[in-house]
Amino acid sequence: MMFPRLFTPLTIKGVTIRNRIIATGHLTHFASTDGLVTQRLIDYHVARAKGGIGLIITESMAIHPSTAQSQYTIRLYDRQVLPGLRELTSQIKAYGAAVFCQLHHMGREMTSVDTMRPVVAPSALMDPLKREVPHELSKAEIRELVEAYATCTAHAREAGYDGVEVHCAHGYLIQEFLSPLTNHREDEYGGSFEGRLRFAREVIRAVKGAAGQMVVGIRIDGDEFVDGGLSLEDVQEIVVALVAEGLDYVGLSVGHDLNYPPIFPSMDFPLGCFVYLASAIKRLVDVPVYTSHRINDPALAERILEEGHADLVAMTRATLADPELPNKAKEGDVDGIRPCVGCLQRCFHRLRLRAPISCLGNPAVGREREFAPLPASQPRKVAVVGGGPAGLEAARVLALRRHHVVLFEQEEELGGMLRLAARVPHRDELMGIARWQILQLKRLGVEVRLGQRASAKDLAPFDAVVLATGAEYGPPSLVVSEQVPHYNTLEALELGEAEVAGKTILVVDRDYHNKALGLAERLAQMGAQVVVATEEAEVGVDLDLVNKMMIWERLRELGVKSISKARFEGANGEDVLVVHEGWERVLRGVGAVVVVDKPKANTLLAREMESQFPEKAVYLAGNCAAPRLTPEAIFDGYRIALEI
Amino acid sequence: MLAVVLLKKAVFLSESALRPQPVQGLLATRRPFIGAHDLAALHHALSLREQAAVSRVAAITAGGSEADVILCQAYALGADEVFRVPWEGDAGLTDASPVGRVLAGVLAGLPAGVVFCGHLSPDSGRGLVPYVVAQSLGWPLVTRAVKVQMTPDLPHLRIHRDVGRGNREVVECPLPAVVTAVRYPSGWRYPKCARLLAFRRRNVPTLSPPSSPGMPSEKRWLADMEMTRARPRPKKIFTPDENLSAAERMKMIVSGGLKAKKGKVVDGSGADAASKVYEVLVECGYAPK
Amino acid sequence: MVSVGVLSEAFCLVLEQEAGSVSEASLEVITELYGRVGRQGRPLVGIGCGEQPTAEFALLGEYGLDLVLLFPVPAGWATVLRRRMKTYLDRQWPPVLVAPATLWGEEVVLGLASELDVPAFSNCMQLETVENGAVRVERLFYEEKIAVRYTLAPGSPLLATLAVGLTNVRRRRPGHRAEVVCVPDTGRLPADPVTVLGRIKADPRTMDLEEADVIVCGGRGLGSAENFALLAKLADMLGAAVGGTRVARDNGWITAERQIGQTGKVVKPELLLSFGVSGATQHTIGLRDSRRIVAVNKDKNAPMMKLADVAIVADAREVIVELIRRLEAAGAGLGRRAARQN
Incomplete structure (x- = not known):
């Protein structure tokens, strides 16, 4: 076996976890707005359980009416959810996985939109992310909450869970009590180390009391990463004190409202970069410890176990991207595992958009039933034109369904837009998804014709045609100054150091996603003075929060400036007049302007096909249907491949 | 010339990952076996005999009659003679140095030209016995041998030592000497069925040091010894x-x-x-x- | 100022020296001991090999050493060092003497223990002092299934080696300097009967990448299997091992056990030559501990170039071809033979 430690079972208090791969509690938005379990949620988890995962910790569930992560939070305090949960746990267990329940109270890190009640916290300090001032909990209310934890533990037991996990991480209620930054109370629930620990202790005692034979664990941040907050050494002390209360395991996490990005680490974070937190706790306690964050590869997980840093490895997003990861790893089929590239575009960002989660590489997330790639009843000859993410995905799924597929790509290399996207700094991992698709095409024996520009005549012999011809960048949509050279996105990527170093370059963001920021970073690294301007309220306005925070941190170091709500009101040679909310600013010595536009769909071949072979089944996938982002392209490819 | 191989009765604990046990339960599952380093030591001695550098190979182990299993294997693998040195203490946990002295006492009474032993045992792995034996006999010690040859002219051993990172050091050592082995060079030796059966008909001779001074246990240095499940x-x-x-x-x-x-x-x-x-x-x- | 007289209550550790400097393993042991000793207020004394009190030994004060005793012994001669130590320390034997559990530490500590007839505990996981000042060590037995904690009787000296690779090295006392004292030569010792004839270097083609001293590494920029064959030829001439990135593995240019990175091998060579590697973090974390890096890449802004001691903007293939030509001109395969002999 390739990963012997990963597939050694672990028994925690009578619950045997068949391997060391677990999924941590993660909100899916698959529950109904009434906080009830849906078939979609069950299908989602069953797919993971079937995939061979050892333990699933289902999503964080509200323990009290004063908390809700969103409209789609399961309300564990309400007995109405129990029948649905029983169905969920029994189905997960039927496929051999253990299942734990996460008890959760958001504290101040939420908005009252979802509960229509005041937000509560240990102290009335505003949450910096949600900008709401919470109600300071009274002692009676604290008692009520402790009882709520016990009641919900009993509910979890009734629902058939193997264990419960008390969520003490991510800056939610319990961490707010623990941290001196958020707990300014002067009564016995604040002040000293013991005082701040009191609430957590009471909760764990109450949960232990109601848990019976169930496993009881916690998840806690290993380091707050805020000056004056809890450091790793503080957390070590806290964990040792809480384990003494009889915890059966400890899970490590990181990130909260004062330091958001590590909660959902993007591809800027190295793989497994927070394992050291678990390692520091593992040194001190005898109970099993799990680690998480950016562990997407079984080889890495095996190494973590081998070096003794943790007993369980959380690969939540990795199993989101490929639910079959554990089975494939067990069989040693490493190349078959669809990687999580840490893009955040469809898991984290869709949660922020209040939509159910999906995945950049795996369109079947949350659509396990309707998106199962069943073999085609009549294998057909299908041509796929374009080797970008949409074309690759269409070809892959078509071949999986036993169609005969030929892929045309006019360039000498596959990857399409992903190849461009991976060229800006810190985005090289994006190519990982294309890399995987290409490997699958090889394994499935798809005929790939590189360097061949398909014409309508070439496509005539095929039963169906999928066009994934992508999109192109036209001339810049905006001219700031006649005397200054203007480049579109593609041309800007080709700029060499000689043309850039020492110049002031204005990057105009009309794409509103990562591209302008990524280009700005690339140009600044080559030695240019970069100003990013946009007409919108901020540059990269559509980019998800974590990626935005991370790239701005780097851009700030590179000295990149930005102007939002910018109107270009005139130019005199290299001097450009920009107006921002009534303020006028002259940018002097602008040597070049890069206009990052949305690309234009390349429909040439589609029109040709329509005029020459109007009867032929032609499908448009990805940017050539409408210019969008990679996940939509892959989704299109997958969807269309199922339709043929 | 006689080559002596010191074999340790190593202990293997067989435990299922599904049913972890407390220390006592775990210790009850012990089974004796020969460690990889000890097998390598035996191999070196046997290959010296095959090169006609030594005439006989004797295998010695310390312990009670339960240690005969080890000698049986050594005999089946090709040792000419086997001896057991009666020993009551627990050599692994505390008494490495007394057992080393007793073995040295026995060796002093044999016409041994070279003594081989495993570098570390797989169960306790303190590695102290060869040092104590060499020290007591006043012989040179060469550790971590991976290849042992007799030099043609002088009664010297030419030894390749594993010095880490895959590198080797070549040393020459006069005889008599103590050599510890770390791994099998190549090939594999199989126990011979006929010799396994022949062993059953034999009584294992025991050897005691000529004057038994009553080795003081290492425990005299210790105030306390506590065993728990390991937490690596x-x-x-x-x-x-x-x-x-x-x-x-x-x-x-x-x-x-x-x-x-x-x-x-x-x-x-x-x-x-x-x-x-x-x-x-x-x-x-x-x-x- | 600490005087040599403190030895009778000091924690002593034998420093391992590699290529002229104190090894990482020794620093780990200092870090590990400093945490323990700090609480008991006992001085920490290092024992090294050397003729001159160099600044490098004084700098060990930053990690927690108070005093360094230097014996006039060539580094690496464990037998000689332990004889010198035995003569010198006979009058004031330290209560604790430890070394890193490496080849060197083992030879010094186990050898001393057998000469003094005291117990030695090799490869200990932990060393601590308990309430009454007694010392306790923990070792693992039976394939790391059972831990045994030995508490020493009062007055018993402890000789032990401490497991390496477990402690993160830390400078806990920035600016602090250790006192360095040279021990005078105490006359000739009898010659060692064992003579060293020479060394044989490991074969880089078959050895584990993690153990290689020189690695040549190729990535996407090399572009083809033919170029990897050239890389292998270069490696052969240099006595280097071949490594590659994940892209190289995907394309079948190298095998899985030759992949460097978090999902492959983590290497720490003396010299790493990197050709056409852009430097994804996944790959570069795997070579974080390389002593010297030379990177050749067409893209000056590739992250790999920023990690290199010498970054060369050029076509990787051309450089390899030219290097092979030069090495051939200087005597084909000479590098390899030289490596085998030294």
């Missing part, structure tokens, strides 16, 4: 310096602890660039000037 310590792992500020710690994590070096950057064509690389190679001693 995690290996070291990159951890940001706790003296740094939160933002700096985060930056270290994001960079993976990699620091950009202010190295030389050279532009150049193939030949030009190659000479730069060549300079570094010369500097580090990997290429001639």
Whole structure:
């Protein structure tokens, strides 16, 4: 076996976890707005359980009416959810996985939109992310909450869970009590180390009391990463004190409202970069410890176990991207595992958009039933034109369904837009998804014709045609100054150091996603003075929060400036007049302007096909249907491949 | 000349991952076996006999009659003689040094030209016995042998030692000497069925040191000894310096602890660039000037 | 100022020296001991090999050493060092004497223990002092299934080696300097009967990448299997091992056990030559501990170039071809032979 430690079972208090791969509690938005379990949620988890995962910790569930992560939070305090949960746990267990329940109270890190009640916290300090001032909990209310934890533990037991996990991480209620930054109370629930620990202790005692034979664990941040907050050494002390209360395991996490990005680490974070937190706790306690964050590869997980840093490895997003990861790893089929590239575009960002989660590489997330790639009843000859993410995905799924597929790509290399996207700094991992698709095409024996520009005549012999011809960048949509050279996105990527170093370059963001920021970073690294301007309220306005925070941190170091709500009101040679909310600013010595536009769909071949072979089944996938982002392209490819 | 192989009755604990047990239960599952290093030691002795450098190979183990299993294996693998040195103590946990002295006492009474033993045992692995034996006999000690040959002219051993990172050191050692082995060079020896059966008909002779001075146990140095289930310590792992500020710690994590070096950057064509690389190679001693 | 007289209550550790400097393993042991000793207020004394009190030994004060005793013994001669130590320390034997559990530490500590007839505990996981000042060590037995904690009787000296690779090295006392004292030569010792004839370097083609001293590494920029064959030829001439990135593995240019990175091998060579590697973090974390890096890449802004001591902007293939030509001119395969002999 390739990963012997990963597939050694672990028994925690009578619950045997068949391997060391677990999924941590993660909100899916698959529950109904009434906080009830849906078939979609069950299908989602069953797919993971079937995939061979050892333990699933289902999503964080509200323990009290004063908390809700969103409209789609399961309300564990309400007995109405129990029948649905029983169905969920029994189905997960039927496929051999253990299942734990996460008890959760958001504290101040939420908005009252979802509960229509005041937000509560240990102290009335505003949450910096949600900008709401919470109600300071009274002692009676604290008692009520402790009882709520016990009641919900009993509910979890009734629902058939193997264990419960008390969520003490991510800056939610319990961490707010623990941290001196958020707990300014002067009564016995604040002040000293013991005082701040009191609430957590009471909760764990109450949960232990109601848990019976169930496993009881916690998840806690290993380091707050805020000056004056809890450091790793503080957390070590806290964990040792809480384990003494009889915890059966400890899970490590990181990130909260004062330091958001590590909660959902993007591809800027190295793989497994927070394992050291678990390692520091593992040194001190005898109970099993799990680690998480950016562990997407079984080889890495095996190494973590081998070096003794943790007993369980959380690969939540990795199993989101490929639910079959554990089975494939067990069989040693490493190349078959669809990687999580840490893009955040469809898991984290869709949660922020209040939509159910999906995945950049795996369109079947949350659509396990309707998106199962069943073999085609009549294998057909299908041509796929374009080797970008949409074309690759269409070809892959078509071949999986036993169609005969030929892929045309006019360039000498596959990857399409992903190849461009991976060229800006810190985005090289994006190519990982294309890399995987290409490997699958090889394994499935798809005929790939590189360097061949398909014409309508070439496509005539095929039963169906999928066009994934992508999109192109036209001339810049905006001219700031006649005397200054203007480049579109593609041309800007080709700029060499000689043309850039020492110049002031204005990057105009009309794409509103990562591209302008990524280009700005690339140009600044080559030695240019970069100003990013946009007409919108901020540059990269559509980019998800974590990626935005991370790239701005780097851009700030590179000295990149930005102007939002910018109107270009005139130019005199290299001097450009920009107006921002009534303020006028002259940018002097602008040597070049890069206009990052949305690309234009390349429909040439589609029109040709329509005029020459109007009867032929032609499908448009990805940017050539409408210019969008990679996940939509892959989704299109997958969807269309199922339709043929 | 006689080559003696000291074999330890190592203990293997067989436990199912599904049913972890407390210490006593775990200790009850012990089974004797010969460790890999000890097998390598036996192999070296036997190959010396095959090279006609020694005439006989004797295998010795210390312990009660339960240790005969070990000698049976050694006999089946080709040892000419087997002896057991009666020993009551627990050599693994505390009494490595007394057992070493007793063995040395026995060896002093034998016409041994060379003594082989495993470098470490798989169960306790303290590695002390060969040092004690060599010290008591006043013989030189060569550790971690991977290849042992007799030099043609002098009664010397030429030994290849494993000195880490796959490198070897070649040493020459006069006889008599103590040699510890770390691994099997190549090939595999199989126990012979006929010899296994022959062993059953034999009584294992025991050997005691000529004068038994009553070795004091190592326990006299200890105040307490406590056994628990092992909790292996995690290996070291990159951890940001706790003296740094939160933002700096985060930056270290994001960079993976990699620091950009202010190295030389050279532009150049193939030949030009190659000479730069060549300079570094010369500097580090990997290429001639 | 600490005087040599403190030895009778000091924690002593034998420093391992590699290529002229104190090894990482020794620093780990200092870090590990400093945490323990700090609480008991006992001085920490290092024992090294050397003729001159160099600044490098004084700098060990930053990690926690108070005093360094230097014996006039060539580094690496364990037998000689332990004889000198035995003569010198006979009058004031330290209560604790430890070394890193490496080849060197083992030879010094186990050898001393057998000469003094005291117990030695090799490869200990932990060393601590308990309430009454007694010392306790923990070792693992039976394939790391059972831990045994030995508490020493009062007055018993402890000789032990400490497991390496477990402690993160830390400078706990920035700016602090250790006192360095040279022990005078105490006359000739009898010659060692064992003579060293020479060394044989490991074969880089078959050895584990993690153990290689020189590695040549190729990535996407090399572009083809033919170029990797050239790389292998270069490696052969240098006595280097071949490594590659994940892209190289995907394309079948190298096998899985030759992949460097978090999902492959983590290497720490003396010299790493990197050709056409852009430097994804996944890959570069795997070579974080390389002593010297030379990177050749067409893209000056590739992250790999920023990690290199010498970054060369050029076509990787051209450089390899030219290097092979030069090495051939200087005597084909000489590098390899030289490596085998030294």
